[in-house]
Amino acid sequence: MPPSCGDTSSCGDTSSCADTSSCADTSSLGGTSSSGDALSPDGGTLSPDGGTLSAGEARSPRDARSPRDAFSSGGTADGVPDGVPDGVLPAVVAFRLEFARRQARIARPVPGGLVVLDPRLPDSHEHNQLLWADGEPRPPQGLTAADPTTPAATDPVTSPGPASPVDLAGLAETHLAALSHRHLTVLDDEVGRAGAPALGAAGYEHREELVMVRVLRSAPAPDPSAPGGEQPPAAEQPLAGGRRHLTEEVSAAELRTAVLAWQRHWLPDLPQEVLEQLADRRGVRVRGADQVRYLVSREADGTIAAWCDLYVDAGRHIAQVEEVVTAVGRTRRGHGDAVVGAAVALAARAGVDFVFLLADAGDWPRTWYARRGFTTVGRSHAFTRA
Known part of the structure; x- marks a missing residue:
């Protein structure tokens, strides 16, 4: 089963896809290190x-907690299964933002999230996308470039506060205008569900991802x-x-x-x-x-x-x-x-x-x-x- 466009473990139609970064059967795509042991x-x-x-060195978003902190948090959040501390999902969100930021040739904070770009990989959705986390601007810290001789570019946050579903499409048009595709990863489930109709009307395909721990x-x-x-x-x-x-x-x-x-x-x-x-x-x-x-x-x-x-x-x-x-x-x-x-x-x-x-x-x-x-x-x- 072929992978769908994007950066997650999923399968789907790829007839218009130039990004194969995912799939999950035991039919997905993989990736980098060295050893041989x-x-x-x-x-x-x-x-x-x-x-x-x-x-x-990794720098965390400002309020990101280690999941280990959740063991003393006094129980689990609504919707989180028993036995899984409530700090796990925020830690996953922080991890995903940081993973994208550390790879980026250009990392640009926007209200509630981050734009990552890499002109060397224009067809890779995971390296050219808008990630939206929540209503608090999270300026990346310690930005590094893929090439140590070229620092990653960053722009200041210009308007605090949460982005609406319409804002997401507008932010994508503003920051991904030079690309042949638009790709958004919305890490907040409620915002993703709320934004789906407007983004669908704007021509976006929607894929819902399960975070499994x-x-x-x-x-x-x-x-x-x-x-x-x-x-x-x-x-x-x-x-x-x-x-x-x-x-x-x-x-x-x-x-x-x-x-x-x-x-x-x-x-x-x-x-x-x-x-x-x-x-x-x-x-x-x-x-x-x-x-x-x-x-x-x-x-x-x-x-x-x-x-x-x-x-x-x-x-x-x-x-x-x-x-x-x-x-x-x-x-x-x-x-x-x-x-x-x-x-x-x-x-x-x-x-x-x-x-x-x-x-x-x-x-x-x-x-x-x-x-x-x-x-x-x-x-x-x-x-x-x-």
Whole structure:
């Protein structure tokens, strides 16, 4: 099943799409790091450096909390399932804003959100879009460029307060005018639902995304220096049906051939130069988080059969699994389970409390993820006009 335009784990029609950054079957797209050390889905081994890539210092939006803070918040918010602290969803929103900002060639704060642009990747929706979070302007701090010799551009916030649904379309026209597409990610469910009719009338396609979380730790890590304070190992993701595949971490270059083959199959009408641009953006994603790792599962002959990305924010103790993909003709062999299980195990070893992912609210992969321990805690909305 092909991916839809945007930056989330979803599947859909791509007839007018130049962005393949998502899908969730175990049929999505993937992405960047380096190592080559073998990882078993039930823990495995890593070399001391583990191929971890540093993306520089992360700065949080002003009121963003670590999900770890939520353990003492006195319960869960309405709509958040039992056992999931109420600080998780705000932490996910902060993570997504920061991940986009850290990659951006140009980052421009707007009322309630952020515009990110990268002229080198004009067909990548995730790198050229408006992200809207809430009514409080959140000027990015510590902006960095993808090229260390060229600082990222930033404009001042000109009008505080929440943006209305009409404002969202207007902001997109103002800040994305030079692009052939318009892409908006609305991280607030209520605003996304309210804005859908107006944006639909303006020609935008709407995709509703589920924010799904798996809790790895149910309490803050104790102080290792205190008596009895050593942290026990976190539980790891079992594989469906008892099948196991050896997984490993690879570089973007090693993954590129498999990604291009998958894109050509699902997007046969796109020019080759656009496909290559979308595959090569993985070199930019490494700036998005403290750790950006690409995991693959191989067939016995060494062919890459599935892959996924893992993005780790050490400061917030949260991680994202993204672009879970199974190669054409390799489905129903346990490879998707292998890469997701390996990603969860790596996140747990990195000290992460929560792993989240995004799934299309109207497509079947959401139930696949639910069977693997992920729980829906909220919704966001993607709007695209080609």
